[in-house]
Amino acid sequence: MNTSYTAITPSILEELKAIVGEHNLFTDTERIENYSHDETSKEQFSHMPEVVLTPISTEQISEVMKVADRYTIPVTPRGAGSGLSGGAIPIHGGIVLSVEKMNKVLEIDEANLTVTAEAGIVTNELNEQLKRTGLFFAGYPMSLETCFLGGNIAENAGGGKAVKYGVTGRYVLGMEVVTPQGEVVQLGGKVTKDVSGYDLKQLYIGSEGTLGIITKATIRLLGVPKYASNLLVPFRTAQDAISVVPLIMKQGIIPTSIEFMDKSSLEMSCSYLNESLPLEGVGAMLLIEIDGTDEQQVEHDLIQVGDLCSGHKAMEVYIAEDATTRERIWSIRRNIAEAIKVYSPIQSLEDVVVPIGSIPLVLPCLEQLSGKYNMRIPCYGHAGDGNLHATLVKNPESSMEEWLEMEPRLLSEFYAFIVGELGGKISGEHGIGLKRRSFFKDVTPRPEYQLLCAVKQALDPKNIMNPGKILL
């Protein structure tokens, strides 16, 4: 694929400025440095753009792409920068195109249960604006206080409620996309079924900004469930906790969430938040949410799940019914990634996903790798989806060189086990991005990899749209 690009000259800058206006373009080192990394380890993955643009309309983005296409300039779309696979890092320099100023709700259509919003709206803000309608967007990425809708879609974000509600893509009915050639395309609409042509909408969902820039989306809304309740269930060992997950999933009740947190994760997050939990003798906890429109049904399901845990080595079953306690516990869960990062900025947050029945097999593998490579690997995640966020943490005593040599070796072994032995995938919701692209190539059979390259080549023949991500 092409990686020979035109450097941005003063005259190209002038062209760009004429499109977006001088307030929406900057090149000073201090400001553009913020756009050189995402939530992956800065030491390993950052790269400076030549210019950052913050366009305010689809038309501006379209004109920018036409310039980039004409001169062959790489363009890296950027949401909130909360990504976890390096997707927003401009590794070939060029333009970072941030949608941060396109953050409006455009329409709430209560008759059709949809909301249409710009890509730069913060996920939580979207639900705030929907509150009065009694409707909500069911996506619940852990970064919902910062992440943008456009980023959710570009990564097909999962999150804490995907066991019941599924991932972001299920809710995207329509979207507006600017192609690498600067064409504006409307995909889907307010219809719930559609087989009119290939599913281009789904092709863009999760494409990590490598096929085009998502500028607007129409999202299907659900009624806010009237009742929700949580169980917090400690187990003596991580293996005991994780082994209950397939049993819960098999009994016919669909919980909203089944989150797994091992002791290290819990300790780090509690310490980061200055919170406390009864962790004496605890190896791991499950956080289980049930919601619904019928209070008795929610309670009934909760008791049934609680009983099942009790019958399978749970030390206790705590019920958290009131909103404050629930938010406290969920905050501990949501802050684990950040807490581990504060504990050690050099780390690798993993995102493997395996068939539900195989979840119990992941932990022994991690334990073995942790021993072999002398590296701590706290683990937590969306166990109900088979999606675990094992996190490799650099041993404070080992050098950066050692880390850079050990981390890929460990990951290769881990991924080979996940994909080869368990039929899993190396990313469930964070994406391949920059960070996993060489591993992805390694674990993907050649014919499938060629299909992916053919699609990329067809839609972005000059390879200017977020080049170097997903595919090598």
Add this chain to the structure above:
Amino acid sequence: MNTSYTAITPSILEELKAIVGEHNLFTDTERIENYSHDETSKEQFSHMPEVVLTPISTEQISEVMKVADRYTIPVTPRGAGSGLSGGAIPIHGGIVLSVEKMNKVLEIDEANLTVTAEAGIVTNELNEQLKRTGLFFAGYPMSLETCFLGGNIAENAGGGKAVKYGVTGRYVLGMEVVTPQGEVVQLGGKVTKDVSGYDLKQLYIGSEGTLGIITKATIRLLGVPKYASNLLVPFRTAQDAISVVPLIMKQGIIPTSIEFMDKSSLEMSCSYLNESLPLEGVGAMLLIEIDGTDEQQVEHDLIQVGDLCSGHKAMEVYIAEDATTRERIWSIRRNIAEAIKVYSPIQSLEDVVVPIGSIPLVLPCLEQLSGKYNMRIPCYGHAGDGNLHATLVKNPESSMEEWLEMEPRLLSEFYAFIVGELGGKISGEHGIGLKRRSFFKDVTPRPEYQLLCAVKQALDPKNIMNPGKILL
């Protein structure tokens, strides 16, 4: 796109015979005639293949595709031939590749709630084999007694239960596909989340056999809901009936089905089945199903929906709780398409889908067109999805020439209204196929159409894979 193909010579036939064996290849006119059409009007759309193959394995299909690729021979994949858009018609001759002999369940994985089966299994047969597990595949196309799993996926079939359960694509976790070049690709797996590369699986779902041949699929199963009950609700006018649908959808209960049937559809089906319904003074009926794991909840929801209908012009609300009565009513619904076909073989079964809130606007348009073109247009369908099967029926008094002149003019007007005025799509579940390809080109904005062509060109550069379908 290439449409210059090699005719199948005796020596190519020998090559194909060596791959599939002589029992799986035939060229005699009488037998191949069965493979020259699907459920679209034979008079308008049939075309003879040069040879029909019934391979028994993925390996055979792969070898056949390599031969087709080498000689540039068009290959039309075929399921049960129950398609409604001409997708299985070999309009350029060449090979029809039927998966009818690949009809086995390969694995029922109760731990992961999945079934893996070959593409040629009949939908109903799949659920029959699952019965003992208490699990089921939630797809429910109206042709479930004949249609194949592979065809369901290739068309992304919807059907009678999509309001609650969604369409086929939601349940396809993994699939095996043979590419136009004869490569065998495994997409997805038993995982519920996956952002490892573009969503190729979803690209093949609904691609109508134009990008490759689906040979196997792994399907996510659900627990069979313990309780189900139906309402049959007559209204004086079709408009009264359809106007209730958005109201039902807005109140927070998600029915399994909301089917709409106008008087003509009901009469034709009852007459075809020798059934009777109380149709005195009735303009249309809604058939509403509610299912669930809790009997009281099902009853409660059913009463709430029934009350809503009563408060909005329903003439009666009949409850059908027992399985026999339910199957009787559903049989009337399922047989409407066949009944209309028997009444008039020259007809056009439409499949438009509109935003739920706009459903009431479709019928006045149909009425106006029916008058203008002097053509009966019985209408029925999955109203809860906004998906209506208006059916243009040739007036017995008009000639075939008149029909061939009027039908496309009427459809152009109808589609322009549906897409341009209502933001709908011309096909919700039957596909574009052969029948709608020129209309599809007309209603699709040029940049989007170019993206579709780019994808097709990238994955099937010789245009041998079901050429002439979807795209012109």
